[in-house]
Amino acid sequence: MDANLKREIILDNYQEPFHKGLIDDTSYCKVNTSSESCIDNLDFIMKMDGDVIEDIRFDGEACAISTSVSSIFIRKLIGKTTEEAKEILNHYKNMINEKEYNADILGELNAYDEIYKQPNRKNCAMLPEEAIEKLLEELNNGE
Amino acid sequence: MNRDDFPILSQDFVYFDNGATTLKPQCVLDKMNDYYDYHTSNIHRGDYDFAIKTNEEYDRVRSLIGQFINANPEECIYTSGTTMSINMVVFGYMKYHLQKGDEVLLNKAEHASNILPWIRLSEEIGIVIKYVPLNEDYSLSLDAIKTCVTDRTKVISLAHVTNVIGDVRDVEAIGDYCHQNHILFHVDGAQSVPHLPVDFKKCHMDFLSFSGHKMCGPTGVGVLVGRKELLKDMHPLCYGGGMNSFFEEDGSYELKDSPIRFEAGTPPVAEVIGLGKAIEYLMEIGMDKIHEHEIELKKYLLDQIQDIPNVILYNKNSQSGILSFNLDGVFAQDVSIYLNHYHIYVRAGNHCAKMLKDELKIKNTVRVSVYFYNSFEDVDRLVEALKNSKDIFKVVL
Ligand SMILES: Cc1ncc(COP(=O)(O)O)c(C=O)c1O
Numbered sequence: 001m002d003a004n005l006k007r008e009i010i011l012d013n014y015q016e017p018f019h020k021g022l023i024d025d026t027s028y029c030k031v032n033t034s035s036e037s038c039i040d041n042l043d044f045i046m047k048m049d050g051d052v053i054e055d056i057r058f059d060g061e062a063c064a065i066s067t068s069v070s071s072i073f074i075r076k077l078i079g080k081t082t083e084e085a086k087e088i089l090n091h092y093k094n095m096i097n098e099k100e101y102n103a104d105i106l107g108e109l110n111a112y113d114e115i116y117k118q119p120n121r122k123n124c125a126m127l128p129e130e131a132i133e134k135l136l137e138e139l140n141n142g143e
Numbered sequence: 144m145n146r147d148d149f150p151i152l153s154q155d156f157v158y159f160d161n162g163a164t165t166l167k168p169q170c171v172l173d174k175m176n177d178y179y180d181y182h183t184s185n186i187h188r189g190d191y192d193f194a195i196k197t198n199e200e201y202d203r204v205r206s207l208i209g210q211f212i213n214a215n216p217e218e219c220i221y222t223s224g225t226t227m228s229i230n231m232v233v234f235g236y237m238k239y240h241l242q243k244g245d246e247v248l249l250n251k252a253e254h255a256s257n258i259l260p261w262i263r264l265s266e267e268i269g270i271v272i273k274y275v276p277l278n279e280d281y282s283l284s285l286d287a288i289k290t291c292v293t294d295r296t297k298v299i300s301l302a303h304v305t306n307v308i309g310d311v312r313d314v315e316a317i318g319d320y321c322h323q324n325h326i327l328f329h330v331d332g333a334q335s336v337p338h339l340p341v342d343f344k345k346c347h348m349d350f351l352s353f354s355g356h357k358m359c360g361p362t363g364v365g366v367l368v369g370r371k372e373l374l375k376d377m378h379p380l381c382y383g384g385g386m387n388s389f390f391e392e393d394g395s396y397e398l399k400d401s402p403i404r405f406e407a408g409t410p411p412v413a414e415v416i417g418l419g420k421a422i423e424y425l426m427e428i429g430m431d432k433i434h435e436h437e438i439e440l441k442k443y444l445l446d447q448i449q450d451i452p453n454v455i456l457y458n459k460n461s462q463s464g465i466l467s468f469n470l471d472g473v474f475a476q477d478v479s480i481y482l483n484h485y486h487i488y489v490r491a492g493n494h495c496a497k498m499l500k501d502e503l504k505i506k507n508t509v510r511v512s513v514y515f516y517n518s519f520e521d522v523d524r525l526v527e528a529l530k531n532s533k534d535i536f537k538v539v540l
Contacts, residue, residue: 007540015472039476039492039507061506063474064540121480 006111013068013108018075019057020067028055029139033131035123040066042127046135051081056132065115065124072108073128082136089133096125144436144515145428156486157521162306162334162465162512163490164356167421171359174420175413185409187385201412204419205402211422212336212351214343214368220402221415224365225333226256228352229300231367231405232329233260236350236377237298243269247298248291250275250283251498252305257331258498261300271295277502280460282310285317298327303335307494307510308458309465311335318347327373333357337425338463338514339434343368355414360421364414367405374401383407433515437464440513440522447526454529457503464513470532475507481535482509485528 022030028045042060046053056074073092077085092109094101098116115125146152148168158166184194186201205216222228241247247261251274261272275291277283288299299321303314314330321328329350335341336351337358343351351368355361369377379386379398386407390396398404425433441464448454453471470478475491482489490510493500500506511525 007536010540011536041506061474063476063480064536067474 001110001113006114009072009108009111010064010068013071014064017058017067017071019055020059020071022057022059028057029135031131031134031138033127033134035127038063038066038120038123038127040124040127042066042070042131044070044128044131044135046132046139048082048139051083053077053080053082053085056135058128058131062127063124065112065121066127069109069112069125070128072111073132076107076109077132082140085132085136089129089136092129093126096122096129144432146516146518148424149516152516156488157517157524159487159489159511159513159517159521159525161337161357161514161517162494162510164362165337165359165514166516167361168359168424170424171361171417171420175361175417178413178416186412187403197412197416200416200419201410204415204422207419207422208366208368211426212332212341212343212368213345214351215371217400217402218343218368218371218374220367220369220374220405221410222352222365222367222405223363223411224354224356225254225331225352226354226365228350228365228367229256229329229331230260231377231380232300232350232352232369233264235380235405236369236373237270237327238264238268239378240376241268241270241297244271244295245297246271246273246293246295247300248273248275248288248296249300250277251502252277252281252283252308252310252496253300253302253498254306254331254333255495255497257300257302270297274498280310281305281308281458281499281502282461283312285313285320288317289320292324292326296324296326298329300329300331302331302333303341304338304463304465305496306334306465306512307467307496307499307508309334309461309463309467309512310458311339311462314346314348315342321349322347334463334465338430338437340430349373355418355421358421359424360418361411361414363411364418366418369401371401374405377401377405379405379407381405381407384409428515436515437513438462440464440517440519441466443519444511444522444526447522448529451526451529451532453532457508464517466511467508468511469505469508470529470535473532473535475509477535477539478509478532481532481539482525482528484538485524487525487528489525 028047030045034041040062044058047055058070091101149166182193182196184197205219208219209216327349330348332351332353336353354365386404388397455469457467479491
């Protein structure tokens, strides 16, 4: 993916993030995520329909990286089963951590394939992934 | 001013994060190395030459501190920093002298270390915390304080200079008012003692806290200044060697007097000695001169930054070297990452003043905080970078 396209994807999702803003609905499960090394602070909520992710939303104060990652993830994961979602999360994690991964299933998330070059931004890129993983765990254990 | 005194400044960077910690001059580093190289030894317990020298150096710093902020040397306690100092005030003194329902006045511009200990104390003994409302420009006036005082108000605790807004509180007038109304007055001097003249006695302070690392000194050392009569009734938070006169099998013991009573165990000896050097160094430059230079730098920065269209300023008026701002539509951390690209070091975040968001209506800001070694060229570099920030995402993404 060329640098300009990457920047465009990130900026689009930062400036007009998908599903930003929480809703007051008790059928959702909620987690907060923040990190020591950056000032991002995000809330995520998720709702399952059986084993399928019905909805995810997020909100908070966050930088261009973590906001755009959240937006892209949410768009990608709605409608997926837990298993499918976990697979995407795993490949994404591997990409961020410079391990082997399958670029084909990551789509727009490939925009972050060079984020490891900026160690202080790796955290920002990982926050949404961690939050969604936690939500999946909580929702699947709760039932 | 004095840039040549700082070896680190030979590198190409602009350091604007002095509110977090300051750079160290060679003389402070030399002084600490001197202790390690030529007279390493513990304090208070040795009869040999090195120990005697170390003792002298260590004790002398107390007099320097006293001279620096106008207090008696025995009123100056070495701590690990402002945070520790405030915790000692709250859990060593206030816990034993306040009762359920007694009121403590704080405000929402305070640093976490001047709020959380009080919240914890309210859980422990039921004191009531009241937040004095800030003025429109987020400053704090004595009038606003007065409207919050009741006959249950026992303590006013506030930063002399706040770390996001940088407003300089009128501690002389507030101290005078506290004195007349028998209210205990604690001043968080973390952002003032390094930057302007502070007078413990004249301002009727009961307690004053500050950190060495924010005033050219090393990390790991700070000071609690407390009025002698109060220190007599303050309990140590730490018990151990050095601070006791005797202890026996039957459980009887006697503690030494202040300040030693509050310095159990081996203290940060090198750091205390380094702090002493830092104080001498600052006094040589002159605190008035330091303050003046910072105000000039801020004015110079303001004149230019105001004309940059997407800059939102939060504290134009405050009379210190702190400027907090945002670029419209850009997250604060993205701005600091952008500036880092040009080797300009600022801080983004809530700066530990997490309640200030209620007043500012925004959680995070970019903070520029200057010190005497910052130059007008430093400001020019910042302004230039901000002017060209239209393409910020080309740089940060
Ligand atoms: C106003 C204020 N109070 C307290 C502190 C805490 O100082 P330290 O971390 O050195 O204990 C700071 C430091 O950021 C501060 O700015």
